[in-house]
Amino acid sequence: MATPTPPKKILLAEDVRAISLRVSHALETHGYLVKVAEDGEECLEQIEEFKPDLLVLDLIMPKMNGLEVLRHLRAQQATQHLPVIVTTAKDYSTELQHIQQTGPVDVLIKPFDPELLLGKLEQYFQEVATTRGVTHRPQQPAGMEQYAPVLDTKRPHVRLWGTRGSIPVCGARYAQHGGNTTCFEYNSGKERLIFDAGSGLREAGLSFLAGGPCHVHLFVSHTHWDHIQGFPFFSPIYVPGFEITVYGERGFGKNIESLLCGQMDRDYFPIQREDLRAKINFVFLDDEPVKIGDVTVTREFTQHPGATVGFKVQHAGRSVVFMPDNEFLQGYTGSPAVLTRDTDLVVPYEPILKFLDGVDLLVHEAQYLPTDYPKRIGWGHSNLATACAMTKLTGVKRWIVVHHDPDHDDPALHSKLNLTRQILREIGHPIEVVHGYDGMSEYL
Numbered sequence: 001m002a003t004p005t006p007p008k009k010i011l012l013a014e015d016v017r018a019i020s021l022r023v024s025h026a027l028e029t030h031g032y033l034v035k036v037a038e039d040g041e042e043c044l045e046q047i048e049e050f051k052p053d054l055l056v057l058d059l060i061m062p063k064m065n066g067l068e069v070l071r072h073l074r075a076q077q078a079t080q081h082l083p084v085i086v087t088t089a090k091d092y093s094t095e096l097q098h099i100q101q102t103g104p105v106d107v108l109i110k111p112f113d114p115e116l117l118l119g120k121l122e123q124y125f126q127e128v129a130t131t132r133g134v135t136h137r138p139q140q141p142a143g144m145e146q147y148a149p150v151l152d153t154k155r156p157h158v159r160l161w162g163t164r165g166s167i168p169v170c171g172a173r174y175a176q177h178g179g180n181t182t183c184f185e186y187n188s189g190k191e192r193l194i195f196d197a198g199s200g201l202r203e204a205g206l207s208f209l210a211g212g213p214c215h216v217h218l219f220v221s222h223t224h225w226d227h228i229q230g231f232p233f234f235s236p237i238y239v240p241g242f243e244i245t246v247y248g249e250r251g252f253g254k255n256i257e258s259l260l261c262g263q264m265d266r267d268y269f270p271i272q273r274e275d276l277r278a279k280i281n282f283v284f285l286d287d288e289p290v291k292i293g294d295v296t297v298t299r300e301f302t303q304h305p306g307a308t309v310g311f312k313v314q315h316a317g318r319s320v321v322f323m324p325d326n327e328f329l330q331g332y333t334g335s336p337a338v339l340t341r342d343t344d345l346v347v348p349y350e351p352i353l354k355f356l357d358g359v360d361l362l363v364h365e366a367q368y369l370p371t372d373y374p375k376r377i378g379w380g381h382s383n384l385a386t387a388c389a390m391t392k393l394t395g396v397k398r399w400i401v402v403h404h405d406p407d408h409d410d411p412a413l414h415s416k417l418n419l420t421r422q423i424l425r426e427i428g429h430p431i432e433v434v435h436g437y438d439g440m441s442e443y444l
């Protein structure tokens with residue numbers, strides 16, 4: 001003979017007595033054990049005492065409303081899985097949306113026939129028998145926390161704030177790689193070094209604000225627009241307490257200060273140099289390495305119109321080079337496989353190659369496809385095939401490609417990356433290569 005199951009206990013939280021009497025009478029007639037709570041606080045007390053199998057909860061109640069009761073229940077380990085049927089009038093759709101966020105509940109719109117509630121209860125308790133209740137949720141081990149990865153800024157890492165060349169782009173076609181112009185961060189875990197002030201610098205600035213006033217080191221590879229246009233939008237320059245040291249080349253013609261702040265001329269911009277509130281220093285680079293804490297920065301000139309440099313960061317036994325604009329082997333359209341350090345055309349580039357020798361991470365452009373390059377010789381950017389050869393000649397270990405052409409949307413960049421990998425395999429230097437994208441970060 002089967003053991004008779006004890007009657008199911010239903011707590012009815014309902015402040016209108018006419019409703020609670022009618023409903024509890026119907027439930028009791030069908031064998032349920034029913035208790036009524038007339039406000040939210042009483043509801044919580046009854047849950048503790050009566051330990052119902054299911055709660056029928058009116059949304060609008062005195063003292064503590066149904067939504068507050070629900071939130072309270074879901075926050076407690078003992079009641080987080082208590083099945084709940086919410087009863088509410090039709091016009092509380094906003095509250096209903098909030099309720100859905102507290103976890104699964106069933107809803108009955110008032111006024112309702114007690115038969116409808118009985119039908120739901122019967123269905124629910126039947127499903128529970130097969131472990132699938134209306135409000136059933138998988139049981140988590142007690143105290144288990146939800147895992148949510150967050151960048152640990154105390155660990156050395158790099159971050160790409162802008163990866164586009166020439167001009168910012170936007171729109172759905174660029175959603176994956178992003179459209180901000182060049183801006184790269186080397187973070188030692190203590191010091192934050194920013195390279196280039198393209199439009200990506202705006203986002204970098206917001207992250208500095210979040211951390212409070214500090215000393216920002218900003219290195220500028222050259223002063224073409226795509227490398228400086230973010231400067232007026234770099235929020236820390238307006239905030240007292242920040243100190244910003246800008247490092248640039250002497251050979252920029254005008255000095256670096258007037259080139260950066262010239263963008264804030266009254267004709268172009270509403271705020272002027274004298275309105276900046278941070279302490280801003282301008283430093284000329286020379287052959288002496290720049291030391292910031294335990295980070296050393298050196299630079300080398302690249303093949304690009306005007307005085308342009310790439311930067312090497314040496315820190316904790318690693319070397320990272322950021323060289324966004326460099327037309328390696330200008331004019332060469334032949335096979336990358338035949339090039340050696342002794343090839344006549346390569347020899348003049350020896351200082352750059354020496355600078356790149358064996359670096360752990362190279363952040364460098366490859367802006368033009370081999371098929372497009374013949375029309376763009378002398379524009380200051382590399383033929384993809386020749387850039388691949390450069391990584392082989394110098395034994396670079398890993399390559400992040402940046403300074404994407406504004407004409408290259410996401411699909412174009414995907415096929416370009418495949419082509420890059422194919423070329424690297426063909427020349428016998430199959431290193432790991434990825435395309436940088438705005439917001440990309442990785443630990444070192």
Ligand SMILES: [Zn+2]
Nearest residue numbers: 165166226325
């Ligand atoms: Zn550029």
Ligand SMILES: [Zn+2]
Nearest residue numbers: 224304325380
């Ligand atoms: Zn440039």
